[in-house]
Amino acid sequence: MDEFLDPLILARWQFGLTTLYHFIFVPLTVGMALLVAILQTAWVRTGKDKYLRLTRLFGRIFLINFAMGVVTGIVQEFQFGMNWSNYSRFVGDIFGAPLAMEGLIAFFFEATFIGLWIFGWDKLPKKVHLLTIWMVWIGTVASAYFILAANAFMQNPVGFTINEERGRAELQDIGAVLTNPVAVTQFPHTVFAAAMFAGVVIVAVAAWHLQRGQYVDEMRTALRFGAWTNIVAFAGAALSGDLLARVMTQTQPMKMAAAEALYNTASGADASFSIFSWGTPDGTQEIFSIRIPYLLSYLSNGTFDGSVEGIRDLQTQYEALYCGAGSLLTCPSNGQFAPIIWVTYWAFRWMIGLGAFAALVSAVGLWITRKSIDLPKWVWKVAIWTAPIPMLASLVGWLFTEMGRQPWIVFGVMTTEQGVSPGVPGWAVLTSLIVFTLVYGALAVVEFKLITKAAKEGPPDIEQDDSGEPDPQRLATVY
Template identity: 80%
Template sequence: MNEFLDPVSLARWQFGLTTLYHFIFVPLTIGMALLVAILQTAWVRTGKEKYLRLTRLFGKIFLINFAMGVVTGIVQEFQFGMNWSNYSRFVGDIFGAPLAMEGLIAFFFEATFIGLWIFGWDKLPKKIHLMTIWFVWIGTVLSAYFILAANAFMQNPEGFTINGERGRAELTSIVDVLLNPVALTQFPHTILAALMFAGVVMVSVAAWHLKRRQFVDEMRTTLRFGAWTNIIAFAGTALSGHFLGLVMTETQPMKMAAAEAMYNTSTGRDASFSLFSLGTPDGAHEIFSVRIPYLASFLATNTLDGTVEGINDLQAEYTEMYCGAGDTLLTCPTDGSFVPIVWVTYWAFRWMIGLGALAALVSVVGLWITRKTVELPKWVWNVAIWTAPIPMLASLVGWIFTEMGRQPWIVFGVMTTEQGVSPGVPAWAVLISLAVFTIVYGGLAVVEFGLIKKVAQEGPPEIAGKDDDGDDGSGTIDHDQLATVY
């Protein structure tokens, strides 16, 4: 109980929970923006009304989700000053640069074209209006990249120097910060995972209507489009995840060791991937495990005879490096341990992979059984409907792995988490704000889910004043009709 009331623990809980809550909306925004752009492109190129109706349907879901993401994202910015002022003061010159670029460049770019897309249906030519939604998607991925660059600095700090006189880190190269190898590998992994989530949401919406034999033509198209998106994105996520693992092994070997529950340095066959592992309570020794030979070596080094450093050896190495003689104020934890919570890191890594693979498997089966007919038992559609949150959960546990595996560092090798908290904020203040955030966010979650559910169940809206091919010849949409949609 005393540990829970520690300001550091509470600050970590608050930031972790609000971050995970915010990230619920991020992948759906990124992925859905692209899928809506593709659907609108299909309408412009073919003139088929069903693509316009699907654009309208999933465009509304995108906009609802985008609005909630903006609201929850603002809270993240304030927390750096509220609970993590030491961190902000120490690395604000570097960490703040990509965040400022995200807000001043990417977000305003994205928001501008969202406005043009919403209000430009009856004012812009078809192709110009189509261009606006593609620019919206470009803005979302730019925004994601700048945020990932900021996070990559925490994982693998580059492009800075320590000013001893001022007691803070200072930016020396924004190029090094933006081209951090962690950011370059995290980016495709994150974007592709977002597409998985958006694709499965489409599958879920389609399954709900096909279960009731509604909008069969539109929903069969949606089902197969979403399923293919999920499968292709999963393949890309797995491949990019492998390259991210190689970079992680090079920059944060302790995280890889904890992900494998590998206590002793191993090479080749002995560097095996653990399907299941138990260790001693102090995390110093392995008791039992089920392993696949060579696989950890391949994941960590891209070879079958590579060496993967173990937890015990890395602990000794880090102790000598960061807790030796000299000024270790920011780099030596109070308890002297450089080992993250192994069971959290270990299982988060496996749940991330397992949930992603499960979502892809459901899509593969769905494509196969719907290749000729959609007249299927209701339980099949129920399975598809409940698949919707699986990629989201995979992304969330993936971020738990990323952030928990970095501990005890807030900036790897530079500053520990306990040194980053605000010194003047008492535990009770953090606890109250945590409780308030939990209550408010819980209410917002109900509203968000209710709105999306309502829109999804209404299905594709009717398009008034259209010819058989879905085009009235003007390239515009009636403004009154638009008002009923957005």
């Protein structure tokens, strides 16, 4: 019972579940804002009604998702005070700075232009109104960057000093925090992943209507637009992920070793990457694997003859570095510095595999629809059910990022067990965990039904005024 009500375990479960749930909405918001802006730009440049109708359809989906993301995101910041007060007190001076910037600068910028976009159809010139949706996208990516900068501090703490007298970390260089190499490389990787998710959602909506022979002209355009977006974004995610892996090796070598379950330091051909591995129950001995020689060396160092440190060697180094005399916040109680190996190993592969599979489905879809869309129903069903795959890739990617950092809450500075609130009983955390799970579950049902309803309704009809232009009064009512 004591383990069941352990505040640390419950607090980690609560933050993990609510964060992953919130992140369902984030990539769709970031990606869909960009794609809606592109569709509206196509309408302004060509004057073709199909682009306007698609803008209105996917703009409605974007707004539903944005509203739900705001609701679920608010809970995240409260948890720092509720369950992680030691962490907040110790590093809040640094961690809070980019979060404050996100709320006071990026979010208000984004919200302002969303309002102008929603209510400005009949009040703003066409090109000025187009500018507002591009400003919305800029606001979403700025918001994402500030949040990633805060997270990057936990992965690679920079720009701070420890005030021994006050017993806390203090901000010294906000520029270093905002230009953290982890944030700089993680940002494009996250944005490309978001575009993948938005692209396959557009593909799924188009496939649903094409299966029924509805809005053929609009939906064929949407299908190919979404598929190309997914393929291009996957290429961007792969290239940026390659850079991110090298930065990760430099800043968190234990995470890279855990991603391959590499216990002994290896180099050259021995630093291979396993597509699949089967080992002993404790994970320390390999029984069977399918490997690509040199690939782990390349992912880690950018060369085929580089060395990758193993878990055992890193454990010895960390024990000497972080468990010496006077180490209060940097030595785990069990003395183990490796994360849960099977979680990091498989999360890393599922992230890559799911993303590649979604891109493959889009590539095949582009090929088979290049001349005709008279296809069997099962083909359209595959396209529809591919929609959540990039989202799942993003979720397991974040699982790898955060679980791979353990046992640290701030790498090399503070362990996770030291960051939990000292006076919060387990039953209180369990109660809030259950409540959040139930509420978020209900919100998930609402979100799914609203987006499904908007998607099934399809692109709205366009009423024209006497000059043949779309009626702005009609446009103003669609949101």
